[in-house]
Amino acid sequence: MSALPGAAQLARAIASGEISAGEALDACLQRIESSDAKINAFIGRTFARARQEADAVDALRSSGAPLPPLAGVPYAVKSLFDVQGEVTLAGSKVNQRNAPAQADAFLVTQMQRAGAVLVGTLNMDEYAYGFTTENTHYGPTHNPHELSRSAGGSSGGSGAAVAAAQVPIALASDTNGSIRVPASFCGVWGLKPTFGRLSRRGSYPFVHSIDHLGPLADSVEALALAYDALQSPDSQDPACHALRVQAIGSACGLGTNGLRIGRLGGYFEEFATPSANEAAETAARVLGATGMALWPDAALARAAAFITTASEGGRLHLADLKTQMDDFEPLSVDRFIAGALQPASWYLRAQQFRRAYRARVNALFQDWDVLIAPATPLSAPLLGAEWLDINGQRLPCSASIGLLTQPISFSGCPVVSAPLWPSGTGAMPIGVQLIAAPWREDLALRAALVLQQSGAAHLKPVRL
Numbered sequence: 001m002s003a004l005p006g007a008a009q010l011a012r013a014i015a016s017g018e019i020s021a022g023e024a025l026d027a028c029l030q031r032i033e034s035s036d037a038k039i040n041a042f043i044g045r046t047f048a049r050a051r052q053e054a055d056a057v058d059a060l061r062s063s064g065a066p067l068p069p070l071a072g073v074p075y076a077v078k079s080l081f082d083v084q085g086e087v088t089l090a091g092s093k094v095n096q097r098n099a100p101a102q103a104d105a106f107l108v109t110q111m112q113r114a115g116a117v118l119v120g121t122l123n124m125d126e127y128a129y130g131f132t133t134e135n136t137h138y139g140p141t142h143n144p145h146e147l148s149r150s151a152g153g154s155s156g157g158s159g160a161a162v163a164a165a166q167v168p169i170a171l172a173s174d175t176n177g178s179i180r181v182p183a184s185f186c187g188v189w190g191l192k193p194t195f196g197r198l199s200r201r202g203s204y205p206f207v208h209s210i211d212h213l214g215p216l217a218d219s220v221e222a223l224a225l226a227y228d229a230l231q232s233p234d235s236q237d238p239a240c241h242a243l244r245v246q247a248i249g250s251a252c253g254l255g256t257n258g259l260r261i262g263r264l265g266g267y268f269e270e271f272a273t274p275s276a277n278e279a280a281e282t283a284a285r286v287l288g289a290t291g292m293a294l295w296p297d298a299a300l301a302r303a304a305a306f307i308t309t310a311s312e313g314g315r316l317h318l319a320d321l322k323t324q325m326d327d328f329e330p331l332s333v334d335r336f337i338a339g340a341l342q343p344a345s346w347y348l349r350a351q352q353f354r355r356a357y358r359a360r361v362n363a364l365f366q367d368w369d370v371l372i373a374p375a376t377p378l379s380a381p382l383l384g385a386e387w388l389d390i391n392g393q394r395l396p397c398s399a400s401i402g403l404l405t406q407p408i409s410f411s412g413c414p415v416v417s418a419p420l421w422p423s424g425t426g427a428m429p430i431g432v433q434l435i436a437a438p439w440r441e442d443l444a445l446r447a448a449l450v451l452q453q454s455g456a457a458h459l460k461p462v463r464l
Contacts, residue, residue: 004028007073007168007222014057014072021057021072025050025117028074032119032166035464038147040139041161043079044086044121050074053117069225071115075169078155079121080128080204081105090204091124091154093137093327094320105202106237107171107213107230114229119167122157126329128173128206129313129336130154131181131401132383136329140383143185144462145428149380152182152401158216159186164462168218169226173203175210176305177375177405183216183417184431185380187459189223189448190216194438195412196241199234207312208239209351210305210409218459220449223416224252227441241439252445256370259443261289264373264435267298271403273390275422276374276430282420283372283432286456287447293371296360297353301407304350304357308410311347314339331398354410361411365437370447375417375431377403408435416444418457432457 004010004027013019029047036042057072077083080090082101089095108118123141125133133141133156141156143149144164151160155172159182162170172179174192183190191214198213205211215226234240263284269277283289314321317328318340325333364371377390377400385397395403408415417431432451436444451457 004031004165004168006218008219008225010168011070011073011225014061015067017061021054021117024072025054025074028119028167035164035166038142038464039144039160039164040141041122041157041164041166042076042120043089043123043138043157046083046086046118046120050117050119053112057115057117068113068115070111070229072117073115073169074117074119074167075111075171076120076122076158076161076167077108077118077171078124078158078173080124080173081108081121081171082202083108083118083121086121088204089121090128091126091135091138092329094324103202106199106234108202110230110232111171116169116229122161122170124157125154126332127313127317128154128175128178129332131177131398133157134331134383136331142383143380144464145187145460146380148382149428150185150383152185152380154178155182155216159183159188162186162188162216162218163459164464169222170216172214172216173206174212174214174409175207176309176409177402179214179216180375180405180415180417180431180433181401183419184375184429187419187421187429188216188218189220189419190214190417191223191227191441192409192415193227193441194414196239197414197439197441198230199232199237199240201234201237205316207309209312210308212409220252220445220452224445252442252449254446256287256447256450259369259447260367261287261370261372261447262291262293262368263289264295264371265292266294268295268373268404271377271390272374273378275379275427276377278422279420279430279432280372280374282456283418283451286451286454287372289372293364293368295407296364297357298407300353301357301410302403304353305406305410307342307346307350310335310339311342314342358411361413362437369436369443371435373433373435374404375433376401379428379430404433408433413438414441414444416448418448418451419459420457421460
């Protein structure tokens with residue numbers, strides 16, 4: 001077996017006995033070994049654990065017992081997830097001094113229960129504070145479609161690993177866009193669930209009041225399978241909602257009949273380059289969008305998200321900043337310090353705004369079921385780029401990549417990022433956000449499946 005099929009097909013092939021979980025793992029490990037020197041997606045490798053998990057799946061199949069839905073499917077996790085026996089690095093040097101995790105993160109346990117096989121931990125921006133995964137400690141992650149370009153961040157390793165077919169599913173976090181940006185730049189599918197939908201227990205925090213966890217995958221079906229596996233109430237994460245939606249994978253096969261679909265204009269057109277707007281227009285046409293909508297207070301929400309991010313992130317790391325500043329990532333240390341010094345009144349004002357903002361966003365979904373917007377202002381920039389040109393505006397690169405994702409994160413709404421490919425020779429992928437009302441991931445997944453089935457959104461293989 002020279003290459004793995006997609007996650008959904010692989011799960012069916014293992015369940016039917018066409019291939020074994022051990023054979024699937026062999027192909028996965030071979031792909032990682034042959035490609036990661038170029039991509040640098042992996043920080044840690046859990047190959048011994050993976051072999052034990054694959055052997056357990058094959059033993060279960062031999063016994064004739066029913067297999068769980070992701071039995072034998074390899075996956076990897078962003079390095080901020082606890083993995084028993086491994087140090088949770090969160091992309092940092094400071095954390096290297098910590099003891100290994102005593103237990104798996106809640107979502108890693110959920111994936112194990114679903115039969116998935118964990119092969120390693122993935123590169124990221126230090127402490128998730130960045131949009132390009134240019135990590136000074138572990139090296140930059142390279143975009144598999146063009147190695148000189150960024151894989152996005154902060155979950156760049158997750159996006160690159162899926163795009164390079166190293167794994168068909170990866171788990172990541174999204175505070176201000178860290179699932180959707182790598183999905184956009186690397187041309188894969190990503191899901192940022194509703195805030196509070198999935199437990200964050202056992203993941204290294206960044207901004208507790210905005211942090212989300214979710215999957216990236218090689219297809220909408222795989223995204224839905226992973227999402228199904230990850231859902232479960234958890235009383236130990238105060239933000240985790242008890243609501244669970246069963247069989248979301250089958251629900252995403254209903255098409256868009258009856259859905260009220262619109263395209264976001266205004267702010268989301270102004271800060272999108274022509275290729276990003278072309279992608280959004282393509283998605284709108286395929287999905288049968290019936291009009292334009294305006295997202296309330298998008299610019300103010302982004303500003304409030306910046307204040308909240310800097311304040312909570314800075315305070316979280318203040319003790320280490322006082323004693324180990326030289327071990328922090330040079331690209332983020334100044335922002336952490338500035339955030340720790342922000343007046344408390346700024347943070348309180350941002351949270352007051354957020355309550356009113358969420359009410360205005362929720363009201364928008366009285367008229368719409370799914371809203372379409374570009375995920376990033378442009379396709380992947382070159383590694384090391386300091387500035388972006390967005391419709392004649394010269395903007396700082398890393399801080400501006402999240403222009404279109406931050407306002408959505410601050411609302412807590414669920415989003416699927418779908419990979420589109422603008423016209424033109426050598427074009428790089430760019431993602432489109434499919435945004436739904438809180439707790440309606442099913443609607444975003446339904447729209448995503450239509451895009452996939454139409455061929456408008458899809459993965460492209462890479463040669464490494």
